[in-house]
């Protein structure tokens with residue numbers, strides 16, 4: 484297990500250095516997560532069932548390295564059963580009036596709200612992210628997503644896809660570990676609202692909230708087979724995305740896996756949407772309000788330990804304000820509290836897995852080896868678990884790996900520019916195109932810059948803002964298809980088969 488600084492024994496959030504205030508611990512109770520079974524099978528046809536195979540995987544609390552539960556490694560036969568269950572359920576589910584489907588989605592949304600504390604704690608334990616974020620961001624977004632798409636279910640005629648648009652059929656959905664329950668909601672809510680049935684595979688390191696969501700589907704009385712959850716690693720994901728009886732594949736994850744799925748499905752009739760990686764530029768012009776921009780840069784890269792596809796991982800700061808800006812940024816970074824994800828004071832929790840920690844460590848070591856200057860605030864890290872201090876690199880050139888590759892950790896690479904044209908040129912100098920940020924007081928400069936940035940989402944004087952009504956997605960190597968908003972219905976509608 485790699486660590487990047489000295490250790491202490493207890494997983495407590497570390498007090499910021501030099502501040503006037505210290506924080507007493509404010510721990511959330513792990514018991515609020517409810518009962519975690521010692522082992523889980525799959526959720527197929529409305530029942531929790533054993534796998535046809537005997538291989539089991541373990542999910543670990545990344546803050547303590549304790550095993551939380553075992554779960555099944557889905558076999559090809561398990562995937563067959565799940566797809567067959569979804570296929571059986573499709574005819575009745577798609578024939579329901581939209582207003583009836585909406586009732587189930589509204590019910591799920593309300594149950595998520597009612598069980599929000601339980602889900603927030605469970606997510607925090609399984610993923611390592613701070614309870615403050617699961618409580619105030621992830622779980623409220625999950626409920627919002629179901630409420631929003633429940634609202635669309637009986638209004639599809641007015642969505643812009645012609646009268647009475649038809650569902651695609653059975654959707655295979657594969658999601659990553661960075662926002663496990665939220666990614667599930669982004670996938671399942673629009674699919675169900677439009678009349679599809681789904682088989683979803685959660686990531687291998689974070690299956691627990693998807694399995695808890697299966698209980699919520701039962702609690703909501705969702706007809707059997709409309710939602711099926713099959714757990715396992717990439718082999719299960721590959722069996723699902725390649726299954727001949729799925730009509731649509733929705734994938735969020737790394738660009739290499741997305742590319743392999745696109746190759747697999749090329750020439751078939753299966754519909755595909757891909758939400759892949761990013762290397763977003765956050766551009767700070769010399770007229771930007773410094774304190775507000777610093778807050779936005781910190782939120783842009785240190786939110787969720789930097790495990791965010793649209794993270795603002797490249798700071799482009801105008802040369803004339805560089806020194807002042809970096810001084811303020813370092814001061815703010817020194818107040819970030821790293822440690823126990825269940826402490827309500829914690830800003831930066833645990834890295835999701837030892838594999839991800841190794842990848843972050845490898846890339847940051849490469850940054851130093853290639854000549855960039857590394858800086859982190861002083862803070863002790865807990866003795867067990869996977870941790871990484873918030874890190875800043877200056878003296879970064881565009882050729883450095885830390886400026887080109889997605890690190891997916893709390894690491895910010897700083898580059899400078901002199902003119903707006905140079906900022907745009909550098910921001911676009913990436914194979915990705917998911918998101919970008921602009922910080923300036925001038926509206927005209929925002930419009931000038933945004934219209935030249937090749938990114939699916941551009942935030943101005945803010946960052947990482949999400950809303951179910953707003954479409955999200957990328958282009959270039961960040962994928963295609965949109966999630967959220969009216970546009971997020973299209974991947975689940977067979978627009979060719981609509982009534983005219």
Ligand code: NDP
Pocket residue numbers: 657658659660661684685686687688715716717718719720721722724735736737738740741743744758759760761791792842889890891
């Ligand atoms: P992956 O792309 O490997 O995993 C995403 C999901 O796909 C997981 O459920 C995974 O299963 C599954 N999967 C893996 N291989 C296949 C396959 N051949 N066919 C179908 N499904 C498959 O991402 P990782 O989790 O390994 O993360 C690696 C890197 O990807 C990160 O460092 C980051 O750069 C990027 N990433 C980007 C995300 C985004 O939101 N855009 C999210 C997560 C990662 P399992 O986890 O069980 O192996």
